[in-house]
Amino acid sequence: MFDRSVLADHQSDFLSRFWQKKPLLIRNAFPGGLDYVSGDELAGLASQEGIESRLVIEHGPKAWETRHGPFEEDVWGSLPTQKWSILVQAVDRLLPEVSLLRDRFRFLPNWRVDDIMISYAVDQGGVGPHTDNYDVFLIQGQGRRRWEIGDRALVNPELEPGLDMKILKHFEAAESFVLEPGDMLYLPPGFAHNGVAQGESVTYSVGFRAPHQKEMLQSFVQFCSQFDEGEIFYTDQTLPETREPGLILPGELQRLRELMLAGLQDEKLFMRWIGGFLTEPRSFHEARDKKVSEKTLRAGLKKGRAVQRAEGARLAFYTVGEKLHFAAEGECFVLDPSLTELVALLCREQSYRAEDLLAHSEKLGFAELLCHLxxxxxxxxxxxx
Structure with a gap:
């Protein structure tokens, strides 16, 4: 295991030696730890509608029982003194201070960041030995947690049958260590790990998206089904004179396959779809009831009022030839290329000075874009x- 005090000072080394390759323990990455959320406050979030949360009890009515929120307040008093955890997803979309943690990982692409989950565990609490299909940074906020990790990424690991959680049937730890407040552990996809709280513990998990093939195919096909133009139908102008009527010929199978692949290879549709897919959030920010006008927006900026990005808002951009594509929270827009510096700023920072935004105010589409956001x-x- 390789210790580093400050990851940001060694980004190149981390990306070349560790990212998606092997674990990295970083002592005192966040000096003093993180105290944005207490166990009681996390339980409060888990009791609210519209917030994704879980309660994992190692020895409930059955082993590794998992309950999904929202939870009634009286549930907490009925729990045992040991071996349970609360997990709340996407806390970065709820609390500004947690959202700012994303800045520490700005050297990684925006679209790869999924969310920041926070877990609270009582003594000996955890979720069992398991693997994840994505990269994750585990930051010890408060308290202590012992981590055991495997020595390699597992492919198709065998799981314990009949459990709510995906618990490994066989787990052999290669290393074990205790994280103190502020320590951080990076784990690539597939590495088995098991975290057990040593007393009360709060852990922040910064997870990274890893879209899988079936998910992408389903989303793309659904997107394509919105458009009627350019539909291409199967043709077979030359048929054999004699054949078994029930037989689908090899040439027909090949033409059908090629017809499907041609749809998947439609670059124009792919570019219209991919930005929205990669920035689609776990939960959506509610649109404003009272709309802002371009005049009001410009007046506020001219008064020097700064602008803040919504907590956890997912933004990204890309270019295709001379076209600028800007994606925000599952939407994708084609903008005038003159706005490239503006959208780069919007994606890079979480807050924006009025003068930095006004520097682009005369460019085509500036006011329309900002008003929509x-x-x-x-x-x-x-x-x-």
Whole structure:
């Protein structure tokens, strides 16, 4: 295991030696730990509608029982003194201070960041030995947690049958260590790991998206089904004179396959779809009831009011030839290329000075874009409650 005090000072080394290759333990990455959320506050979030949460009890009515929120307040008093955990997803979309943690991982692509999950565990609490199909940074916020990890990425690991959780049937630890407040552990996809709280523990998990093939195919086909133009039908102008009527000939099978592949290889449709797919959030920010006008927006900027990105808002951009594609929270827009510097700024920072935005105010599509982001609640005034 390789220790580093500050990951940001060694980004090149991390990307070349560790990213998706092997684990990395980083001592004191966040000096003093993180105290944004206590166990009681996390339980409060897990009791709210619209927030994805789980309660994992190692020895409930059955082993590794998993319950999904929202939870009634009286559930917490009925739990044992040991071996249970609360997990709340996407806390970065709920709390501004947690959202700012994403800045520490800005050297990785925006579209790869999934969410920041926070877990609270009582003594000996955990979720059992398991693997993840994505990269994750585990930050010890408060308390202590012992981690055991395997020596290699597992492919198709065998799981214990009949459990709510995906618990490994066979787990052999190659290394074991205790994370103190502020320590961070990076794990690539597939590495088996098991975390057990040593007393009360709060852990922040910064997870990274790894879209899988079937998910992408399903989303792309659904996207394509919205459009009627350019439909291509199967043709077979030359048929054999004699054949078994029930037989599908090899040439027909090949033409059918090629027809499907041609749809998947439609570059224009792919580019219209991919940005929205990669920025689609776990949960959506509610659009504003009262819309802002271009005049009001410009007036606020001219008064020097700074703008803030919504907590956890997912933004990305890419270019195709001379076209600029900007994706925000599952939407994708084709913009004038003159706005490239603006959308790069929007994607790079979480807050924006008025003068930096006004520098682009005369460019084609500036006001329309900013108004749309505003009215969808993707951005707001920094001094707005």
């Amino acid at each position: 505003w009215n969808q609640s993707y951005v707001r005034w920094s001094d707005e409650e």
